[in-house]
Amino acid sequence: MTQRPSPVHVREPWPHSPRASRLRGDSHCPYLASRLVICAVVATSFGSLAVTPSTWAVYLVDVLLRSYVIFVGTVMAHEGTHGHLGRSRTANEWWGRLALLPCSVPYTNFRKTHHLHHLHTNLPDEDPDLFLKSRFWPEIPLRAVALPHYWFLWLWRRGRIDRRHVGELLLNYVGIVSVYLCIAWLIGLPRLLSGMAPCFVLVSILLWYPFAIKTHEGFSTGPEALRSHDYYGHFMFWFSFGLSMHRVHHANPWIPWTELRHFVQEDPRPSRWRLLPRRDIQVV
Numbered sequence: 361m362t363q364r365p366s367p368v369h370v371r372e373p374w375p376h377s378p379r380a381s382r383l384r385g386d387s388h389c390p391y392l393a394s395r396l397v398i399c400a401v402v403a404t405s406f407g408s409l410a411v412t413p414s415t416w417a418v419y420l421v422d423v424l425l426r427s428y429v430i431f432v433g434t435v436m437a438h439e440g441t442h443g444h445l446g447r448s449r450t451a452n453e454w455w456g457r458l459a460l461l462p463c464s465v466p467y468t469n470f471r472k473t474h475h476l477h478h479l480h481t482n483l484p485d486e487d488p489d490l491f492l493k494s495r496f497w498p499e500i501p502l503r504a505v506a507l508p509h510y511w512f513l514w515l516w517r518r519g520r521i522d523r524r525h526v527g528e529l530l531l532n533y534v535g536i537v538s539v540y541l542c543i544a545w546l547i548g549l550p551r552l553l554s555g556m557a558p559c560f561v562l563v564s565i566l567l568w569y570p571f572a573i574k575t576h577e578g579f580s581t582g583p584e585a586l587r588s589h590d591y592y593g594h595f596m597f598w599f600s601f602g603l604s605m606h607r608v609h610h611a612n613p614w615i616p617w618t619e620l621r622h623f624v625q626e627d628p629r630p631s632r633w634r635l636l637p638r639r640d641i642q643v644v
């Protein structure tokens with residue numbers, strides 16, 4: 361039986377710490393897997409729009425599959441914010457922008473707010489993602505859809521938007537709009553809207569509810585181990601491309617998703633219940 365390594369609770373400078381480089385190894389392109397996933401995400405999410413579903417059932421499958429693929433793209437963009445998509449900041453930014461292209465969210469705001477989320481997890485007024493904390497459940501989908509656009513407002517109110525940020529953001533939006541206009545020209549606006557608009561809502565819920573709201577449930581501001589939770593099991597690991605390992609990720613953001621599999625714990629419940637996602641919530 362393989363021993364589960366214990367995460368080292370040491371914060372190092374990231375995203376380009378020597379420890380992260382050692383973990384990624386030098387023998388082959390350590391970023392290849394994530395970059396291939398990003399290429400597959402972009403090709404599949406846009407390429408599948410070329411086929412118009414013939415029935416409502418096929419349309420439903422079409423939207424669900426594309427939503428999942430776009431979700432995987434957001435997970436890869438998250439890797440970019442931690443420097444796991446390339447050796448340089450520029451490489452990480454370009455791969456991150458590409459990964460977020462299908463969900464039409466600018467990478468610039470995500471990178472900046474995500475670093476603040478790690479530094480100030482669950483702290484009121486300091487963690488930009490705390491916007492997801494809802495009083496009533498109907499707020500959840502609304503906040504999930506609004507969050508990536510709310511980030512700009514959050515940063516602007518706190519004086520964290522400079523000229524460089526605005527320039528980057530504008531270029532990012534020009535790129536997104538250009539790509540979407542080209543696709544609309546190729547396949548027609550009705551197919552683009554019917555194929556993408558429902559996905560934007562579903563992706564927001566799939567990403568933020570299980571992998572942000574539930575992985576920070578309780579929104580503790582106590583010890584780091586209590587502020588975020590992991591999901592048990594390899595199914596959740598592979599389904600979410602490592603995003604299920606949230607506590608380990610927060611404690612060790614320099615570990616790329618491909619290496620987080622070594623920290624996965626199996627659900628201690630009887631095997632018949634293990635298909636239901638469950639979190640390892642620690643208490644003091």
Ligand SMILES: [Zn+2]
Pocket residue numbers: 438442474478609613
């Ligand atoms: Zn992160």
